[in-house]
Amino acid sequence: xxxxxxxxxxxxxxxxxxxxxxxxxxxxxxxxxxxxxxxxxxxxxxxxxxxxxxxxxxxxxxxxxxxxxxxxxxxxxxxxxxxxxxxxxxxxxxxxxxxxxxxxxxxxxxxxxxxxxxxxxxxxxxxxxxxxxxxxxxxxxxxxxxxxxxxxxxxxxxxxxxxxxxxxxxxxxxxxxxxxxxxxxxxxxxxxxxxxxxxxxxxxxxxxxxxxxxxx
Amino acid sequence: xxxxxxxxxxxxxxxxxxxxxxxxxxxxxxxxxxxxxxxxxxxxxxxxxxxxxxxxxxxxxxxxx
Numbered sequence: 001x002x003x004x005x006x007x008x009x010x011x012x013x014x015x016x017x018x019x020x021x022x023x024x025x026x027x028x029x030x031x032x033x034x035x036x037x038x039x040x041x042x043x044x045x046x047x048x049x050x051x052x053x054x055x056x057x058x059x060x061x062x063x064x065x066x067x068x069x070x071x072x073x074x075x076x077x078x079x080x081x082x083x084x085x086x087x088x089x090x091x092x093x094x095x096x097x098x099x100x101x102x103x104x105x106x107x108x109x110x111x112x113x114x115x116x117x118x119x120x121x122x123x124x125x126x127x128x129x130x131x132x133x134x135x136x137x138x139x140x141x142x143x144x145x146x147x148x149x150x151x152x153x154x155x156x157x158x159x160x161x162x163x164x165x166x167x168x169x170x171x172x173x174x175x176x177x178x179x180x181x182x183x184x185x186x187x188x189x190x191x192x193x194x195x196x197x198x199x200x201x202x203x204x205x206x207x208x209x210x211x212x213x214x215x216x
Numbered sequence: 217x218x219x220x221x222x223x224x225x226x227x228x229x230x231x232x233x234x235x236x237x238x239x240x241x242x243x244x245x246x247x248x249x250x251x252x253x254x255x256x257x258x259x260x261x262x263x264x265x266x267x268x269x270x271x272x273x274x275x276x277x278x279x280x281x
Contacts, residue, residue: 085233091242158245158254214244216253 018082019215025073032066033106034123035059037113044114094155101147108140124196159214166210170202177201218277222250224268239263 038059087095112123115133119125152160178198184190225235225246232250236243239260248254249264256264256276265272 085231085243086237087233088237088240088242090240091236094242156241156245157257157260158248159242161254 018077018080021073021077021080022082025070025077028066028070028073031062032070033109034113035063035066037110037123038117039063040110041114041117045117090154090156094151094159097147097151097154101144101151104147105140105144108137108144111140112137124200126194126196162213163210165213166206166208169209170206173205174198174202217252217255218279219249219252220275221246221264224270224275225250228268238267 035058038055042056109123111133112129115129115137116123116125116127119127152163155163178193181190181193181198185192221235225232228235230238232246233243236246239246241260245254249256261272261276265275268275
């Protein structure tokens with residue numbers, strides 16, 4: 001097995017084009033997923049009243065646009081072949097575990113989206129949901145976390161270090177922002193702390209730190 | 217930590233992906249070691265030395281000598 005001459009002088013772990021397309025794909029997938037969960041909920045429960053509402057119109061625009069942009073981004077990514085050569089068995093295993101942990105969380109997130117279908121915020125709202133949906137979503141989340149632990153202990157040392165770096169940033173942000181927000185809310189400066197807002201910000205920071213460290 | 221990994225890899229005509237396959241790590245790990253952004257653990261350093269059949273100190277240099 002020999003490499004082409006240009007392959008011997010790689011200096012970048014990932015091209016900026018691949019990174020930009022991957023980021024776009026992730027954002028579009030999130031937007032598309034949230035809209036799809038609401039749409040599936042309306043179809044299953046035949047909530048006719050939502051179709052003419054602003055919420056319904058938003059979903060009917062966001063979903064096809066997400067599919068279109070996401071499809072184009074995925075096609076572009078496949079053309080660039082970002083994997084760039086053979087993949088070691090350990091890396092293949094960690095890649096599979098990473099995607100499986102994400103996929104296991106999807107039914108729970110979908111159920112949560114369906115349970116929140118009548119709320120303007122949809123998936124991200126704080127509206128009441130049925131107990132069955134809550135139990136299903138929590139079980140799906142715990143299963144995804146268990147697989148992500150398996151992923152962590154299967155990952156190579158560079159990947160683990162990158163994840164640890166992101167986690168440290170997320171930890172620092174959480175222990176700083178949470179009490180500050182709580183105190184500010186008690187003084188009437190801010191609304192009551194929202195657990196999911198804190199979670200989303202923390203996960204976002206973990207993800208940014210992790211990928212920056214991995215692909216810098 | 218300085219290292220000669222890129223030179224050794226080029227001498228064997230391997231791409232980063234091919235070296236990663238032989239070390240059972242990701243290509244990003246090989247890239248990070250080559251560019252000095254990641255110092256490998258002792259066990260990975262030994263694996264690298266065994267692969268190239270040379271002592272560790274001929275690959276890695278902490279700049280103290």
